[in-house]
Amino acid sequence: MKKRRGFMQLAILHLLKEESMHGYQVMKELENRSGGLYSASAGTVYPALQELLEQEMIDLEPTSNKKTYVIKEKGIERLEDFAGRREGEFWEKWKERWIWQNSKEAIALKAAIEQWDAEVRKAIKQARRNPEDTAKLIGFIKETTERLQRENE
Structure with missing residues (x-):
């Protein structure tokens, strides 16, 4: 499960714990x-709903004429597991996440990562022609990764 979608799934489970909803209601x-x-977006919410259905954490309400989703016991257990490992209220964290995503710092960081990605792809393309360049690139990436790991300790 992707981390992003995992956070989305948790948000959906929180909503469905409050009340049954169809997909559009979840998005809103x-x-x-x-x-x-x-x-x-539908491209984010509906795949997350489908995965939750497959994992048997939610189900479709049988009496509804719309695709209305309801939480199951397994979904409630997932929320309890999450609550046991985290501090703070989920919806506060949800809002904080989106405040950060829209901040100047996050936008600048995303641009820097996109530039990094483009340069790494160019370097990989060039390294295909020469095994020595490949070894240098691997060394550079490992060194950079280790530096990030040290910074994050």
């Missing part, structure tokens, strides 16, 4: 809970 409520900073 996720946007509301972020204070309008996050606009949920």
